[in-house]
Amino acid sequence: MIAFWILAxxxxxxxxxxxTAKKPVYSVVGLLAxxxxxxxxxxxxxxxxxxxxxxxxxxxxxLILFVFVIALLSSGVRPFDVGPNRAPHILYxxxxxxxxxLAGMTVSxxxxxxxxxxxxxxxxxxANAFGSVxxxxxxxxxxxxxPFEVTAFILMVAVIGVVLIAGDEDPTTGxxxxxxxxxxxxxxxxxxxxxx
Amino acid sequence: MSxxxxxxxxxxxxxxxxxxxxxxxxxxxxxxRKVMGWMQLRPGPNxxxxxxxxxxxxxxxxxxxxxxxxxxxxxxxxxxLAPFISLICAMGTFAIIPxxxxxxxxxxxxxxxxxxxxxxxxxxxxxxxxxxxxxxxSGSKFPLLGSVRSTAQMISYELAMSMSVIGVLILxxxxxxxxxxNAQYRVWFIIPQLVGFVIYLITAIAExxxxxxxxxxxxxxxxxxFHTEYSGLRFGLxxxxxxxxMITVSCLATLLFLxxxxxxxxxxxxxxxxxxxxxxxxxxxxxFYIWLRSTLPRFRYDRLMAFGWKVLLPVATLNLILTAxxxxxxxxxx
Numbered sequence: 001m002i003a004f005w006i007l008a009x010x011x012x013x014x015x016x017x018x019x020t021a022k023k024p025v026y027s028v029v030g031l032l033a034x035x036x037x038x039x040x041x042x043x044x045x046x047x048x049x050x051x052x053x054x055x056x057x058x059x060x061x062x063l064i065l066f067v068f069v070i071a072l073l074s075s076g077v078r079p080f081d082v083g084p085n086r087a088p089h090i091l092y093x094x095x096x097x098x099x100x101x102l103a104g105m106t107v108s109x110x111x112x113x114x115x116x117x118x119x120x121x122x123x124x125x126x127a128n129a130f131g132s133v134x135x136x137x138x139x140x141x142x143x144x145x146x147p148f149e150v151t152a153f154i155l156m157v158a159v160i161g162v163v164l165i166a167g168d169e170d171p172t173t174g175x176x177x178x179x180x181x182x183x184x185x186x187x188x189x190x191x192x193x194x195x196x
Numbered sequence: 197m198s199x200x201x202x203x204x205x206x207x208x209x210x211x212x213x214x215x216x217x218x219x220x221x222x223x224x225x226x227x228x229r230k231v232m233g234w235m236q237l238r239p240g241p242n243x244x245x246x247x248x249x250x251x252x253x254x255x256x257x258x259x260x261x262x263x264x265x266x267x268x269x270x271x272x273x274x275x276x277l278a279p280f281i282s283l284i285c286a287m288g289t290f291a292i293i294p295x296x297x298x299x300x301x302x303x304x305x306x307x308x309x310x311x312x313x314x315x316x317x318x319x320x321x322x323x324x325x326x327x328x329x330x331x332x333x334s335g336s337k338f339p340l341l342g343s344v345r346s347t348a349q350m351i352s353y354e355l356a357m358s359m360s361v362i363g364v365l366i367l368x369x370x371x372x373x374x375x376x377x378n379a380q381y382r383v384w385f386i387i388p389q390l391v392g393f394v395i396y397l398i399t400a401i402a403e404x405x406x407x408x409x410x411x412x413x414x415x416x417x418x419x420x421x422f423h424t425e426y427s428g429l430r431f432g433l434x435x436x437x438x439x440x441x442m443i444t445v446s447c448l449a450t451l452l453f454l455x456x457x458x459x460x461x462x463x464x465x466x467x468x469x470x471x472x473x474x475x476x477x478x479x480x481x482x483x484f485y486i487w488l489r490s491t492l493p494r495f496r497y498d499r500l501m502a503f504g505w506k507v508l509l510p511v512a513t514l515n516l517i518l519t520a521x522x523x524x525x526x527x528x529x530x
Contacts, residue, residue, distance in 0.1 A: 023271070025271070025274060025329070025332060025333075026273075026274075029274065029277070029329070032322075032325065036322070039318075048309075048310055048311045049311060049314075052311050052314040052315060052317075052318055055318040055321065055322065056314070056317055056318055056321050059321060059322055059325075060317075060318070060320075060321025060322065060324070060354070061321070061351065064321075064324055064325065064328065064347055064351060065351075067325070067328050067329065067332065067347065068328070068344065068347050068348070070332070071328065071331070071332045071340060071343060071344055071347075072344060132310050132311070133310065133311055133314070133371050
């Protein structure tokens with residue numbers, strides 16, 4: 001329980017930091033801290049596999065691409081030119097939405113009868129404990145097979161789309177070229193051919 | 197033992213592992229310089245202590261007393277944070293690596309985690325941040341180029357590495373490192389998973405940014421890559437992290453493919469004997485690393501990426517599919 005509160009506070013703090021940080025890289029570091037805390041929270045809930053996937057996929061793959069792009073786009077440590085602050089325009093709607101959401105959650109939580117569900121929590125090293133790799137895989141490939149396959153299919157479509165948009169390969173040289181769109185300007189910086 | 201609280205046991209184990217690992221780091225560094233020296237027909241470090249045995253201590257003192265410079269263009273916060281990310285992730289993996297086991301099956305490890313191998317991948321995937329943030333935060337072009345290279349390289353090779361390891365996981369039927377080692381009691385996984393082993397070896401070198409895949413710090417083109425601006429102890433942290441990663445992948449190769457603390461031909465080995473086997477096998481991989489470094493020239497960057505995506509990844513995937521089919525057809529062959 002103590003761990004939950006510490007992690008929850010850390011997560012909120014890092015989320016606020018992510019949103020308010022002036023430099024994009026600071027935001028990424030904040031988000032990284034947030035993800036690690038979230039993974040720790042999963043671990044506390046015995047969802048071992050989910051915690052690992054949270055880190056490997058989100059922190060290890062997706063977030064590192066953010067760093068990659070930011071490093072390429074803003075190759076100094078100078079912050080982006082900050083435009084006019086748009087926060088005042090959205091501040092009041094945001095507060096209203098947040099209060100409504102909190103009220104809705106509280107009402108629904110109070111109306112639900114409190115029931116302590118006894119989960120089959122196992123010892124560390126037990127391959128079939130709740131949230132373990134074995135259990136997760138079984139659930140994924142039996143009860144939730146169709147959603148899993150559909151998600152895989154959608155992701156595949158996205159990947160193929162990205163490859164199509166990004167460019168096509170010259171069969172003789174193996175060099176990937178950007179497709180010229182009508183009226184497109186020549187790129188100022190030549191793109192590194194192999195980083196895709 | 198029951199009267200001692202568990203956190204104290206874990207703490208003591210962790211401290212022991214920390215000291216052992218740091219010592220191994222210091223002497224693998226010396227071994228690298230010595231072995232490379234012999235391979236290049238020169239003596240290597242031989243001034244500090246007999247056969248240069250005190251060289252690591254001298255280096256450590258030198259590192260500590262060097263001035264710690266921060267470039268004016270650097271981002272101070274992230275510049276200071278990055279080496280720690282690298283080192284913590286490199287250190288963290290040793291918490292879950294089992295070095296040997298007792299006869300009753302209890303492990304010589306700080307902790308036995310069910311998702312062991314996956315947790316190691318977690319650590320390596322966060323370790324990338326150390327290098328990429330360091331390059332960005334240095335605020336000059338060579339480190340930035342180095343970090344961009346390293347990010348792309350490590351992400352690409354991580355895929356093939358995971359793919360090559362999944363074959364082992366299928367054979368062992370578990371992600372816990374102890375179960376994987378126990379499953380190799382009779383036959384080491386290097387025999388059914390030879391392809392996976394070769395891919396693992398190659399990708400592991402790329403993951404640790406070692407020659408011939410050390411384009412991240414290619415001194416002929418990038419001065420020193422991501423750590424060009426670092427000096428003194430902060431550079432030392434990166435240095436330690438690099439060697440610790442090397443030791444980690446050597447230990448993992450031993451655990452996943454060479455039967456861990458099991459002796460060859462199903463010879464029973466527990467306790468200290470198991471530890472001895474483990475050290476011999478992991479030491480071989482460390483030597484292999486040094487051997488490669490003094491033998492092979494550096495890859496060209498586009499070749500490296502093409503090799504990772506067009507050769508290693510498809511072969512690893514094919515190996516994975518074949519393994520899965522074989523296990524499905526002969527479920528009891530392991």
